[in-house]
Amino acid sequence: MRPKTQPRRRGLRITAWSLVTVLVMAAGLAGVVLWQNSYDLDEQRVTIRHGSHTLNAVLATPKDLRKPYGLVVYVHGDGPIDASHGDGYKPMWEANAKAGYASLSWDKPGVAGAPGNWLDQSMDDRADEAAAAIAWARARPDIDSDRIGLWGASQAGWVLPKIAAKTPVSFVIAVSPAINWLRQGRHHLLAELRADGASAARTKAAIAKSDTTRRLLARHAAFEEYVKATHGDTDGMTADRWGFISKNHTADATQDLRALRGIPVLLTLAGHDINVDTADTERVYRKVLAPGSALTVKHYPDGSHSMVDQSVEQSDVRITLTAIFSPRSLFVNGFLEDQRQFLKDLGRDGNGS
Template identity: 35%
Template structure:
């Protein structure tokens, strides 16, 4: 086992976008992983979430690369202008990591957190050479369904009027499917006068973000899961209020049972009871017990010799 690998600032190119990140390559690395962040303007650390994961994996002999999303940190472009295919193509990070000295190219896979799980699944379907993929708190539902679930939980916590707020949310989703202009969506919010939706869903939404939300809202990860040609580890926190864990596990399991699923595309579902969307406990102050060991062992057990 290697300890204390030195992190290194790196940059790589996908089309006309330059992405900046951080790579750690331990001595005698036996595997590698690209960490793909969640929704919004996520950087290479996904806030404070990735560093302890990165350190643990690297100490276990796994090379790790994480990167700033388009338009964040040192990366060019703008994630709000991107499609899911664009974000998946940014997993050119995978090819970059495979070319690093000391990295076993055949044993480098993808780890996607939350929205990053959708990105990792889409990237995986475009490749025949991926040894495995990990989705971490990734919904098996569409974004529209996932956001509705998260909003309902937030409203209940706040003691707000759930039914009226969700009815407004549903009208916004329908407007998005009609490709309604931002002004029309804003009028729906203003006319409803619902501060709960404004605070929990609409805060920070402008014309460009509205366009991104419209493009993304009906993305279905199940067809990508069906097309996988490698093992899939789906990790969830049992107390995740943002994702319907039971529905997501069921949908990924159904994909694994599809007659078109590749024979190599096994599914492992790991639920950590009592942990949240970041698979953390104690009010989000620590990762769930055995989470890091479980993740590390699953990756190392799937090395291709």
Template identity: 25%
Template sequence: MDAVLLSATSASPIRAVLAVLSGALAGALLLLAAPVAYATGDGLVRQEVAFRGGGGLVLHGTVLSKAGAPGPGPGIVLVGGSGAGPREEYRQEAEAFAQAGITTLAYDKRTVGYSRLQPDFGLLADDALAGVRLLQSRSGVNPRQVGLWGFSEGGWVAPLAASRSADVGFVVTIGGSGYDPLRTQAWNLTTHLRHQGAGGPFRRTVAGPTAQFLGATGLFPAAGYDPVPVLKQLHRTPVLALWGEHDTQVPPQESARIFRETLARADNRHAVIRFVAGGAHNGHRTTDGFDRIGGPLFHGKKLGELAPGYAQTTTSWVRAVAAGHPPASSATPAPGQALVTTPIPGHAWYAWLAPALLLLGFATYPVSALLRRGPILRPVRWLAGLGLLAVVTAVACPLAVFVAGDSAAAPVVWGRPAVWLVAQGFAVAVVVSACVSTAALWRRRPTPSWAAWLRLAPVGMAAVGFVPWAVWWGVTA
């Protein structure tokens, strides 16, 4: 009994000491793990933060605020454009907003559950709302004055997030599109093809039949996302919608009209439409929208400096909203837009069915040759082979532009991509081969049989159908 009592009494102090040490260690680890705020020479305080976004994914960012800012003020969460979107891409905006007294969160975009091939605007909106909650919890921020800034793709995401939560105090967009992603990208590509020297016929093929092909096959991600129903829900949220004067990635004139008309129908009385003079798609300095002037490098390319007036327009508007005096709805005249967008039918099943049937018809002849069914004619063999090449090349060339961008069209010769000239050459050869094959069949007049019919009919119908399809697809222009 004495031995047992000694053991128990001596162990209690040891456990107490271990508990104290464990608590101290845990406290030290928490202290080390806690975000550390640090001031820099530009008068800003930066704090590295981590927070849980949609699906519980941990996101990392930086909160910037002005040192010594008086009282709780507004906050803004930056929602980036498409792609990887690290926070460094938006450092200039974050610093400019913070210098104006707006606490700003810039965070690295998620790489889990999102990619260019699988965009999930809903998941990105959840991330943005998580950022809003983070700023709302800060002592220097008025929780009722936290809003969203969305760039490009963020011009779809930020309004979506605001439509889901009353916590969003305002929305700012720069380079947001009023159309769905497929129609927007088609306009973007044709604008860049025009700058590269590609003529109207090939541009019409990209924006017309090729875009319809992608939409009908489901190969273009989020092709049909319509931003209009979301904008209609922002009837109480102040909105500042900005576009660069030289935006070449979304149609600025048409998008501004859609934003203005949709928000007006929603009875939003605080929707301001503005254009950034000398601004590119991102609101940074440019001469024509295709270059950038000054600014830091991002992935080896200049981002451009913030265009004069861009930051001041944004920050003064946010401060007015935060002061309880959101500016009344207004719109400045839109700059000229060189190209108009091309409407894309929602269910263009013919866009993929027609080339599929042509390929099937031309492929029947060489397959039947392997099976040794029916007569074999050299001109028809050439017709089948050239038909397959013509269809594949004509479809692949503009599709490559959607996959790799306008660089896939280089080099441009006589207003046409070199590969497109090859496709047009194949198209001419198909027509010539069809004429020669018809003449050869007329001279030979093979004995009618089921084998001859099954072998020659498909390639013949494909040759006949190829002509109107080639005209519609633009190969003949």
């Protein structure tokens, strides 16, 4: 019987070693994931009072740096976004920390258990919310009240200058900000149709539907009228979303941007932005903030609206694997470093000196 048992034992040893190898590789991959998703900063959950409301926030601070810190206050773009944007902000918070700045961000109302409903907000409501957060931060001994500024993306383009008009800020980082709500909507519609290779007939029909929506908004039509006018083809529009758009569709940052004159502004624009007309945004920022202002414009030709490398964003597999194994690499090359350098160059007094 010995000649028959030896091959079986060898097979068991091979299986055992194969299992060990798989387990070691799995442990190694888990270690890489944990390492790549660990950030050189400290986080604490904080609660901020805003009138009768509360903001559920996260304060991310540098490790082992002399206090008080400067502070970057985050203003979200559109959608139901939590404080860390699903951990997507953390590479930026780390870059801020390397420059000696803390980061403050909060769950939108109704998100992650926060009270309220973000779809009930106007852009002025959002600015009031951020001003309350800044007032809270100024009262903290670990925050340098002279070095508090704003970071905002996309829809935040309508909120950032409103905040600056309500309370002093030392700098602004504007990421893919829009200027005019209706112009942005039309730009986005046409860009998506081009990307889909839409026919002339489909494009004409989409524009006609968009024009109908605009007319309804202009006369403050109820959601039920919108449903009727579109014959039930609402593209996922809800009554709450219709109310949000009705409140905000006249938003235009052009005049509000005057509040940013003289303030260091970093404007970051992507080369593959189908949401925002970046040429229009840059033109208006340069015109309103005027030559010789403290405006710095950075272009990222390979970036998408979210400043993710477009080649990564186009692949579900690549974006998932990158988010898991190398989240800092999600952003287009130079994006994180440029923000870190911008903050570092502001100097201790926060105004570029």
